[in-house]
Amino acid sequence: xxxxxxxxxxxxxxxxxxxxxxxxxxxxxxxxxxxxxxxxxxxxxxxxxxxxxxxxxxxxxxxxxxxxxxxxxxxxxxxxxxxxxxxxxxxxxxxxxxxxxxxxxxxxxxx
Amino acid sequence: xxxxxxxxxxxxxxxxxxxxxxxxxxxxxxxxxxxxxxxxxxxxxxxxxxxxxxxxxxxxxxxxxxxxxxxxxxxxxxxxxxxxxxxxxxxxxxxxxxxxxxxxxxxxxxxxxxx
Numbered sequence: 001x002x003x004x005x006x007x008x009x010x011x012x013x014x015x016x017x018x019x020x021x022x023x024x025x026x027x028x029x030x031x032x033x034x035x036x037x038x039x040x041x042x043x044x045x046x047x048x049x050x051x052x053x054x055x056x057x058x059x060x061x062x063x064x065x066x067x068x069x070x071x072x073x074x075x076x077x078x079x080x081x082x083x084x085x086x087x088x089x090x091x092x093x094x095x096x097x098x099x100x101x102x103x104x105x106x107x108x109x110x111x
Numbered sequence: 112x113x114x115x116x117x118x119x120x121x122x123x124x125x126x127x128x129x130x131x132x133x134x135x136x137x138x139x140x141x142x143x144x145x146x147x148x149x150x151x152x153x154x155x156x157x158x159x160x161x162x163x164x165x166x167x168x169x170x171x172x173x174x175x176x177x178x179x180x181x182x183x184x185x186x187x188x189x190x191x192x193x194x195x196x197x198x199x200x201x202x203x204x205x206x207x208x209x210x211x212x213x214x215x216x217x218x219x220x221x222x223x224x225x226x
Binding site for chain 2: 032
């Protein structure tokens, strides 16, 4: 059961702002939206989480429209070290007792 | 450093061997997880332990056997594995399984190769 849809890959250049959008049409009322970053051969790392509107921390911003059927992770001024896979997770699948990671978005930052 | 450690980091084993993967978390969390990540595939949840009780087994073959002696330690016992079991095995922990706003902290993983 795939709850989220993300682009498979994206390219960017150093210094640019990158926006990765995730669709989650079946989001439930109590679901939070969480983004993780994963480098090759490492475990995923939490980036940001939100429920509605906008959330900002020291590494990213998360924009969530009023209907919450999508969300956009915004990475300001990316660098080469931001090359990674980014996963959008929605809520907790009570039926399957798990978070569904999906395939993620492979971001490739070029010099 | 996420507060979750895994050993060994790399493991090569034959199909008839028995080995164990170890995970330890120093975060005071109550939930621990085993994930499998094969090349070019999404993370697959294998097992969930919440307050030392196994709450989920996502149709994992019996050649994988988890053990959670306490909230800080999680093991994955391996026996008679197949080459297709070669993958990165990730351990994670969180405050408590089932919370929609829970954040999972992942270990560095064990790269397993089955010959």
